[in-house]
Amino acid sequence: EIVLTQSPATLSLSPGERATLSCRASQSVSKSLVWYQQKPGQAPRLLIYDTSNRATGIPARFSGSGSGTDFTLTISSLEPEDFAVYYCQQRSNWPFTFGGGTKVEIK
Amino acid sequence: EMQLVESGGGLVQPGGSLRLSCAASGFTFSNCWMTWVRQAPGKGLELVATTNGDGGEKYYVDSVKGRFTISRDSAKDSLYLQMNSLRAEDTAVYYCASLGCNVWGQGTMVTVSS
Numbered sequence: 001e002i003v004l005t006q007s008p009a010t011l012s013l014s015p016g017e018r019a020t021l022s023c024r025a026s027q028s029v030s031k032s033l034v035w036y037q038q039k040p041g042q043a044p045r046l047l048i049y050d051t052s053n054r055a056t057g058i059p060a061r062f063s064g065s066g067s068g069t070d071f072t073l074t075i076s077s078l079e080p081e082d083f084a085v086y087y088c089q090q091r092s093n094w095p096f097t098f099g100g101g102t103k104v105e106i107k
Numbered sequence: 108e109m110q111l112v113e114s115g116g117g118l119v120q121p122g123g124s125l126r127l128s129c130a131a132s133g134f135t136f137s138n139c140w141m142t143w144v145r146q147a148p149g150k151g152l153e154l155v156a157t158t159n160g161d162g163g164e165k166y167y168v169d170s171v172k173g174r175f176t177i178s179r180d181s182a183k184d185s186l187y188l189q190m191n192s193l194r195a196e197d198t199a200v201y202y203c204a205s206l207g208c209n210v211w212g213q214g215t216m217v218t219v220s221s
Contacts, residue, residue, distance in 0.1 A: 001169075034206075036152075043202055043211035044152065055209060087152055091206070095168045098152040 002026055002090050004099035012107040019075040021102045023088035028068045032092035035064055035073045038101075039084045047086075048073065078104070109133040109210040111186075111203045116215030123193050123219070129186040129203030129212055136184040137161070139208040143177060143188045145199035146214075155201070156188065171197075193219045 003026040013019055023033065031051040036044035046055040048064035051071060061076040075082055083106050088099040115127040127143070142157040156177040158165045165177055176189040186203055200214040 038152075043204075043213055045211075046209050089152075089154075094157075094166050096154050096157075096206070098154070101151050 001095060002029060002093055002097050004088055004090060004097055006086075006088060006099035006102050008102060009100070010103045010105060012105050013078055014107045015078050015080055017078055019073075019078055019082070019104055021073040021075075021086055021104075023066075023071040023073070023099050025069045025071075025090055029090040029092035031067055032090055033064075033066070033071050034089050034091060035062075036087045036089065037082075037084050038087065044087065075104075109208070111205070111210055111212035113201065113203045113212045113215040116201065116217045118218045118220065119193055120221050121194060121219055124189070124191045125193065125217060127188040127190070127201055127203075127215060127217070129188075131184040131186070131205075131210075134205075134208055134210065136179075137181045139205040139210075141177075141179060141186045142204050142206055143186075144202045144204055145197075145217075146202070147196075147199040150199075153199075157206075158186075190217070193217075195219050 005024045007022045033051050035048040038044045047058050047062050052064045063074045065072050085101045085103045087101050110132045112130045119125050137160050143155040145155050156167045158177045162179045174192045178187045198219050202214045203212040
């Protein structure tokens with residue numbers, strides 16, 4: 001099973017600041033990595049698929065990069081609605097595991 | 108509008124059984140792999156089981172193998188999860204989702220407790 005490690009666990013930032021979230025895989029997942037955003041009481045929302053492609057309706061301030069074992073989600077300038085928990089997921093090998101999440105909170 | 112609506116959650120005793128249902132609408136159900144994802148209270152996401160468009164392929168996470176069964180009925184555009192021999196650690200919100208078709212339900216809570 002591929003283990004995904006997300007860091008940091010919590011990111012305390014102010015609106016307007018840049019957020020950089022990391023996801024590291026225990027073995028290569030090629031480019032088969034996605035990012036989700038989840039707010040309390042809601043289902044996850046797909047942000048990025050195949051490492052760097054924004055899902056439909058996702059603002060351009062969200063971007064993804066990486067390959068192999070190291071991936072990054074960047075939010076260029078945080079909006080109030082961006083404070084949430086973010087999960088990466090690999091879709092290279094079954095089971096399609098998730099990382100433990102990064103909580104982006106208001107500083 | 109693409110939509111998934113789960114039902115069937117509730118409180119069950121350890122060792123008991125529960126069947127979750129998920130009704131799909133607004134998209135071609137038979138074209139999409141379908142998946143159950145769960146989230147224990149205050150915890151992260153775990154993919155539990157997945158099946159392909161015609162139900163002929165099924166995959167399970169190790170912790171539920173032999174206890175849970177995923178199935179689908181294309182005539183009813185519905186997905187199911189039969190959960191047997193339930194344990195306290197199965198307590199979670201269970202989401203029905205199509206990861207490839209990018210649609211999620213709102214989840215149904217399953218609580219395993221005496």
